[in-house]
Amino acid sequence: MSDVLLQTKDVSIRFGGLVCVSKFNLTVTRGELIGLIGPNGAGKTTVFNMLTGVYTPTSGDIRFLGEGTEGIPPCELSKRGISRTFQNIRLFKQLSVLDNIRIAAHQHTSYTLPEAVILSNRMLLQEKHILEKAFELLKIFNLGERAYEVAGCLPYGQQRRLEILRALATDPQLVLLDEPAAGMNHKETQALMETIGFIRAKFGITILLIEHDMKLVMGICERILVLDHGITICEGDPKKVQSDPKVIEAYLGTSQD
């Protein structure tokens, strides 16, 4: 198996006349933790949307595990191993915590609709398996006691964690985290950093994350890409990025901290 998980080549997208992302190049090898940063409106989330198939790039080529992803719907990409969280939390708010996880495990079931009605052996077996797996995950994240609570009623920090958990429940190879620390205080961010490190160690997955919290990004990412106005202005390890004059210029005013 090749070690390259995801490769994009000159990916650009335009909305109307506005070029949102231009010539985005990224190669992700298995096991990496890459940070994607940049000022607001730089096109970071748009990159995620293209990688997960929500938007189709105007030009360029995205390959996941060596295969092109053009025209493949998001749900199919999720089955192939790309999973994500959202900037503004998108949980299934009215459903229970447990169901949020079980829905993400949908792709691990193969029983048909008639089987669901007659309760076939295969159906019961698979449901049991999903349930066990869901509780296992919930326990790891300390959400086991909350399994039957309504997801929308969880405190904010736990909602964020649940969303990451839901992304993990699809058994992904690559997880895209969109501002996982947004709205968290220092302590919560600290806990989140530990969680992310733990996930990597435990599941051996590759992570690409967008974040504004520089402490978090500089602290855990091995490689960082900086986007400004859709253009990749810098790429390298945290040290190199921090000292790059172009990055400092793009962040001017917010770079003091």
Next chain:
Amino acid sequence: MHTIRRTFGLPLLMLVVFGVLDWFFPKMFDLYIQTLIIYCGINMILAVSLNLVNGFTGQFSIGHAGFMAVGAYISAFLSVSFPNWAGPFINLNFFLNTVIGGLFAAVAGYCVGLPSLRLKGDYLAIVTLGFGEIIRVLLLNVDAVGGARGLYGIPKYSTLFWTLTWVFICCFTIVRLMRSTHGRAFLAVREDEIAAEAVGIPTTRYKVIAFVISAFFAGIAGSIFAHFLSYLNPSIFTFLKSFDVVVMVVLGGMGSISGSCVAAILITLLPEALRPLQEITKIDFRMILYSLTLIVLMLTKPQGLFGSLEISDLWKKYVRRSASN
């Protein structure tokens, strides 16, 4: 052995119960009550099946009468034009005709479900409404089923047994589905389509499945209706009939199967309960009161009678509360 009991235990038991009820029933109640019960059953099938699309999957269909019309006309046409095609047993013929009617309605549901790939919310609603109306106008123009004159002489096959059996099959199927990964997929589509796609739910596929199942049962309800009333007319299936079903679903609570059933019974019986008032005043106040009730209920109880809970949930809540007191 264990598997068979798990799978078919409850359905077989219910069949026996319905059989016994069917035998006792005509001896206990007069024709008026029997009629009301069968209408309640038909409306329950309609409401529960529409709930799958509107309540669980979060789409908005207001063309249910169209699917009902397809099922009614196809099955009635078979019964009238090809009597006893499946052998001498009336009930077998009726069962097969009903299923065929349902399948045709399901095909119609598939055709309506397809545009839902692209349309959302109100646009989808108006397209389903349009499909319903188009089906009605087509029926007006097909001479083989009587056109505007209507279709007469449909054998009266619908009995209490068949009505209850189909109500049971409909509720049973949907309850079991909702407790599976497929049911959770419907809910995921309702909650957040983009997130559902992101975790691997093929949302368009599930939307179409919801439309097909829902249309199938609407067709079944149509067949029971046709074989009870014994004549059909396209003007029965206007969008007002579709609205009626939507009202039942919203009144009962979106996403509550028992709520839909209770609301279906209420809406069927309310005009009847108001009948004495009409006799006293000599004016038909019933529908005015019906519409006023609707408005007042929406203003005072916006979640419907049960919200998204089932009767069993409410019972558990009640028990818990009385226990804690």
Next chain:
Amino acid sequence: MEEFLQHVINGVSLGSIYALIALGYTMVYGILQLINFAHSDVYMVGAFVGFYAARFLNIADSPSYTSFFTILLIAMAGCALLGFSIERFAYRPLRNAPRLNVLITAIGVSLFLEYTGQVVFGATPQLFPNILEDSIIFSFGGARVTKMDATILVTAVGLMIVLRHIIQNTLLGKAMRATSFNRHWASLMGISVDRIISMTFIIGSALAGAGAVLVGMKYPKIEPLMGVMIGLKAFVAAVLGGIGNIPGAVLGGLVIGIAEEFVVGYISSTYRDALAFSILIVILLFRPAGLLGRFSVEKV
């Protein structure tokens, strides 16, 4: 050729009426995202207001432009009042409720008006008073332009121009546009959203009242359920043009009016009622937001 021209003339005349009613749907939708099912019944009440006003004023049999305008204004005022009350008492309490509840309430109000109409006005059709005598203004070959058709067209277009002026050039119009763009932000800018919504209902309903008088002149049979079909088609016209879009409603109305006239003329009148929906479905398949609507991509 004459036949073709005649169909175009009739179609434009019918289409302009659809457009008038469609405007009410589209304006309310633009501001509240509500399919106001009761609008078709406001239109019905408009016809009856005209009917009783003509009787009361004793002008039921004195056709003249004076009677026409009198009845037109009275019907518009009556409908405006009704539209205002519906919004005030049925929709406003639900301002923050889920949209579906408001929709069901709209259906409830619609049924209420229809059934009350059947009790109050009687279920049997009445004859709309003859308030404008009909004559042929000019004809070429077989195609005729009648005084009636011309009046309908001129009135409808006139009202649309007034509406356009209100929306584009007045402060009220600016506030309405702002509210339809974003109700919350509009209220932060000091716009009294409730008042603007009321005004929208008043204007939209008044247009329906005008439509009712125009239809009453052309097709004089009026009854409590007369709004159902025409309301549905007007709504379809609004969706066709892109709901919430005012020029779209006019365009949609004309498209449906003309197409319907052609189907009746060349195919069969029984398919008339299915036509509007068929056009709608075909167009929505290619342009999911209607002819002039803009399809917005949900932001992720």
